Amino acid sequence: MKTYAISGVKGGVGKTTFAILLSLKLSENKKVVLCDCDVECPNDYLLLKQELKDSNPIYREVPELIKEKCKKCGICSKTCKENAIFWIPNQYPKFIHNLCIGCGACKIVCPFNAIRMKKVEIGNSFVNKIKNNLFLVTGIAKPNISETGPIVREVKKRAIELAKKIGADYVILDVAAGTHCNVIQALINTDKIYAVTEPTPLGKFDLEIMLELAKKLGIETEVVINKYGIGKEKEIEEIAKKYGSRVGIKIPYSEKIIEAYMNKELEKVVDLIKW
Amino acid sequence: MRIAVTSMGNTLDSPVDVRFGRCPYIIIVDVENGQIKSWEAIQNPSVYARGGAGIQTAQLILSKNVDVIITGNIGPNAYNVLSTTGIKIVTGVAGIPVRDAIEKYLKGEIR
Numbered sequence: 001m002k003t004y005a006i007s008g009v010k011g012g013v014g015k016t017t018f019a020i021l022l023s024l025k026l027s028e029n030k031k032v033v034l035c036d037c038d039v040e041c042p043n044d045y046l047l048l049k050q051e052l053k054d055s056n057p058i059y060r061e062v063p064e065l066i067k068e069k070c071k072k073c074g075i076c077s078k079t080c081k082e083n084a085i086f087w088i089p090n091q092y093p094k095f096i097h098n099l100c101i102g103c104g105a106c107k108i109v110c111p112f113n114a115i116r117m118k119k120v121e122i123g124n125s126f127v128n129k130i131k132n133n134l135f136l137v138t139g140i141a142k143p144n145i146s147e148t149g150p151i152v153r154e155v156k157k158r159a160i161e162l163a164k165k166i167g168a169d170y171v172i173l174d175v176a177a178g179t180h181c182n183v184i185q186a187l188i189n190t191d192k193i194y195a196v197t198e199p200t201p202l203g204k205f206d207l208e209i210m211l212e213l214a215k216k217l218g219i220e221t222e223v224v225i226n227k228y229g230i231g232k233e234k235e236i237e238e239i240a241k242k243y244g245s246r247v248g249i250k251i252p253y254s255e256k257i258i259e260a261y262m263n264k265e266l267e268k269v270v271d272l273i274k275w
Numbered sequence: 276m277r278i279a280v281t282s283m284g285n286t287l288d289s290p291v292d293v294r295f296g297r298c299p300y301i302i303i304v305d306v307e308n309g310q311i312k313s314w315e316a317i318q319n320p321s322v323y324a325r326g327g328a329g330i331q332t333a334q335l336i337l338s339k340n341v342d343v344i345i346t347g348n349i350g351p352n353a354y355n356v357l358s359t360t361g362i363k364i365v366t367g368v369a370g371i372p373v374r375d376a377i378e379k380y381l382k383g384e385i386r
Contacts, residue, residue, distance in 0.1 A: 077334075083327020086356040088337045094359075096352050099327045146326070 001163055003171040005187050008196035009213075010206035011177035014226035014251065015196045017261065017269075019174035020047055021251075022194070024270050027134040030169040034130075035159035037186040038176035039123060039139040039151045048130055049264055052138060055124040058154045060102045061117040063095050069114035076106035076115060082147070101147045101181075123151040125158050137162060149181030156186060179213050187217055195245070196224045199231035204239060211243035221245040227253040249273065276306045278380065279336045280373045281346040285316035287374040293347025296321055296328030302373045303339055309381050311374070329353030337362070345376050345385075 006019040016038070023034040036042040045052055063076075063085075070092055077087035084099035085106060095106075097120060107115040122145050128136040139155030141148045156173060163171045175186040187193060193214050197207040207223065214221045223240040225233060228250040240247050251257065251273055260268040281298035282289045292298035299322055304314040317339075321331040329350045336344060343363045357364060365385055368376050379385045 080327075081325075083321075083324060083330045086330050086334060088334055088360075094356055096327070096330060096356070099330070099352060 001168060001171065002192070003160070003173065003190045005173045005175050005190040005193045005219075006196060007175040007183065007187060007193050007210060008206065008224075009177060009179060009183075009210040010197065010203055013196050013198045013203060013206075015177070016044055016047065016174050017266070018194065018196050018224055018226065018249075018251070019172055020044060020266050021270055021273065023134060023170075023172045024267060025273075025275055026170050026172070027131065029133075031133050031163075031167060032170045032172060033135045033137060033159050033163040033166075033168045034172045034174065035137045035156060036139060036174050037152045037156060037182075038174060039141045039148050039155060039182065040176060042138045042140055044136060044174055045126075045128060045138050047264055047266060048128070048136060050128040050130070050136060052126040052128070052140070055126055056158070057121045058123040058125060058139070058151055059119040060122045060150045061104065062097045062100050062102055062120050063104070063106050063115045064118045065092060065095065066114045066116060067092060069112045071112050071114070073111070075109050075111065079105050079109045081105070098144050098146055102150060123148070123154075125155050127162065135162060135166070135168075147181070149185045152176075152182045152185040179209060184213075184217075187214070187219065190219055193219050193221045194224050194248075195221050196226055197236060198227045199225060199229075199233045199236050200227075204232070204235050207236060207239055208243075211239065211245055214245075215243060222248040224249045224251070226251045229253045249275065276343065277339065277341045278304045278306060278343045278345060278377060279339065279341040280304065280344075280376055281332075282316070282373050285318070287311075287314060287377075288372045291345065291347065291368050291371060291373055291376050293369045295344075295346045295349040295353060296324070296330075296332045298322075298332070298346070301332070301336060303336075303341065304373075304377055306377070306381065311377060327352065330356065333357050343380065345380060 036044040074087045077085040087093040123141045126138045137159040197203040281292040282300040321328040
């Protein structure tokens with residue numbers, strides 16, 4: 001089983017579109033699990049005309065204060081690297097759960113064992129069967145959760161578990177924009193990253209960040225150029241070369257593709273691309 | 276009465292910073308009989324905090340025994356913890372010098 005991540009740092013370059021197109025293409029003769037790791041606003045299910053039902057909650061541990069034991073020393077607050085513990089002298093600390101990443105450092109450093117961890121729901125996952133050979137796993141963060149890395153980690157885990165259960169050949173991870181923890185959680189331990197970009201100055205700038213990150217993670221990359229034909233494709237190819245990557249699939253900028261996309265008919269787009 | 280104002284610079288003539296957590300300076304003013312008696316400017320170490328800047332700034336201000344905070348806007352995390360401390364929070368102030376903001380507050384023009 002191979003796990004491919006569809007990333008690219010820049011927003012709006014077509015990461016989700018390409019993730020779906022690749023999944024549709026591969027599922028023509030292989031078994032595929034597509035996982036929407038953009039948990040802050042997942043949209044693969046919308047493009048695949050699905051409804052999300054039968055949610056499966058995702059939990060994370062957060063600290064809880066045992067007041068009788070707390071001596072109001074503030075060590076927990078000083079230790080917290082996320083600034084998620086509010087403390088002023090002579091008062092009990094307050095835990096700000098939506099800033100907390102659940103690392104448990106506060107519990108470890110507390111000299112009075114006054115902190116215990118409790119489970120809170122931070123998101124949900126869903127499974128949709130798109131067709132015989134293609135499943136979609138979607139993760140959604142609860143509103144107000146600012147640290148979504150743990151949700152991505154869990155959704156990815158569930159997608160891989162499902163893939164193993166059904167004997168899938170590929171897991172395709174549709175990754176969010178940017179390079180924050182939620183993106184890195186999706187990228188780690190994948191077999192290849194498809195770095196989706198567009199031939200624009202911003203596309204070029206962000207592609208370089210993407211390839212630099214992939215290099216640090218030690219993961220092979222392949223550059224996908226969307227909207228091919230609108231700009232300086234040569235510069236994109238130079239960046240790819242610089243990082244030992246290569247330009248693979250090119251999605252032409254064409255009215256036909258845009259029209260099919262607008263009508264949510266991505267199967268039609270698959271046939272319009274040279275694979 | 277002690278008033279803290281989020282500020283773009285380190286003087287009373289610096290403009291009020293609309294940001295709470297990531298303001299570069301906090302000006303703390305001592306007021307007696309409706310007059311500014313003394314003041315100090317504190318550099319805010321949370322300007323470059325990765326996250327939770329508002330929480331850190333709130334802790335810093337509270338350690339100075341302040342009665343009132345004047346700023347532009349406070350994020351939900353900092354607002355939630357500050358609102359339980361009994362401190363008075365004045366928001367929506369922007370674009371005027373710190374000195375004017377204090378005077379307006381003392382005259383009851385902003386609250």
